[in-house]
Amino acid sequence: MNHSSPMIETKSLTKHFSQGKNLVEAVKGVTLDVAEGELVALLGPNGAGKSTTLRMLTTLLEPTSGSARIAGFDVSDARSEVRSRLGYVGQGNGAGHNQRVRDELVTQGLCYGMSKPDSQGRADELLTDLELADLGTRKVSTLSGGQRRRLDIALGLVHRPPLLFLDEPTTGMDPQSRANLWDHILRLRREMGTTIVLTTHYLEEADSMAERVIVIDEGTVIADNTAAALKADLAGDHLSLTFETEEAAAVAASVAQQLVTVRETAVDGLIVSIRASEGDSTLPVLLREADARGARALAADITRPTLDDVFLTLTGRSLRESAAAVAS
Template sequence: MIHARDLARSFKTKAGPVEAVKGLSLDVAEGELVAFLGPNGAGKSTSVRMLTTLLPPSSGSAMVAGCDIARDPAGVRKRIGYVGQGSGAGQYYKLRDELLTQGAAMRMHPADAKRRADALIDMLELTGMEDRIGTTLSGGQKRRLDVALGLMHSPTLLFLDEPSTGLDPHSRANLWEHVLKLRRETGMTIFLTTHYLEEADTMAERVMVMDNGQLIADDTPARLKANLAGDRITIGLANSDAAKAAELAQNLPQAREVAVGDSRVEVTVGEGEALLPEFIRRLHEVGVDIASANVRRPTLDDVFLGLTGRTLREAQGSVA
């Protein structure tokens, strides 16, 4: 559904040219839900704008939904839906009229546009709001309207650019319930950017991480967490045998990082839950008394920290 090779984009500034994206290559298969992560200034938004034909690349190529972004941008736009960060609906227009206007912009037959608008209103639980104007809608209702606008022409590929930013937890969950239901019913491909890592972790089959204009990771959330972050085993000690415990920890399969305190030992491994019983058995064999033991599963923020030296939350607050 997306096949990009060596996409690059630079901008002219008073201080000289700035490379926002440096040779981006990626593939997204039909039906996938892919999360695209990165800090502010990483080139994430610029990449999405190139893939959606809103910004021409400086070099490189991409096929999106079967059309070349440079040679056939109109073909791309006919086949994709795009829900940007800001609301796409007018503040003083009726909800159903906005959908019909979007249908007209996509050159849909008026009768088809009416049927599609009514179906989306029902599907996204906007029934009863058809004649309400934008200023009277809640944040969650506005975002569901934005999704409806992006889906009016039944695209095969939907770009969601931080769709739930600014929503309260209930509205976020409600929005995702509707998006995932639509995906199950239509098999639509979704390309998601988000700052909410739990969304990427639970929703996406694949996660891509971008930093400094380049793609630095691309895999399933589970493999990224296992390979780049790892599980953290923490053993609380009832005696002062930290040195013995640390030596055993270093000899565990896939042991990466061992930290020793006065009454604890921590070790990062690939599969913590599987290794914990064996680790405890070995500690007992050498006479180390254990006060507590636990395994902490990694998060995608741990992955980002391992890749860049920053958590994603820290990166969002940094200057690009």
């Protein structure tokens, strides 16, 4: 992908709401750039400002202050140009339950100013690409959850937008349906070069799919990097070593504290817990140095960090707990 051209540019983007006599600062000066062709995950707990930010970028909310441009067009001054260049797949289903699948796609194309023949051709193309061709005459209400989400993706792509927003696209889907949907999304992205901005509570999706992860909390961006870099720089690997005696565990902890890659060390009886930035290279050195001092480990284990560990390190709170609360 060529990421040289900016698809999204925001500077100090802010949104305030009045709630009675109180002022709610939903978004507090978000500044970010998303290059053409990138797949970016926007993460944060419920109420962090993600949805408000998306609604401003899609022209559904007017910013209180700051600016945002989509494909070079200002979201406040050029709404029609912005809307014609983006697709939006929200958390709810976008198609009418009593409408037929193909008719919904054709109507969507007409709404974007396409001719009827072009709308029909594009509908058939997307039905084939998203494996919905056999369902074109079915009512939307008869589709499975996975089929409906594929239809939502198709509706967002009818006008061939260079930018696609996916707001919790796989929520409520079983693992196989989620995997199938992502296969379709990634294939279409490869073929069309679409820029994708994703919000999700499934951290594994963000970790494996996104080239960049942007974490928002309390209306501000608190982290922005690749998933691998965030995990290495902010969370680190967790090492757990078990020893035969508490004295040996204490010796190993002392050795660990002298290593530059070790960030935290804790001893609980026979077990030494360590957080290190380079677990693979730290563990052999630690075992060798501890053994040289008479502290031979009985067992050792490395646990890789997750994006939830990153958020926990940054805020002291868990994204997974937030997702569970939303689901319940």
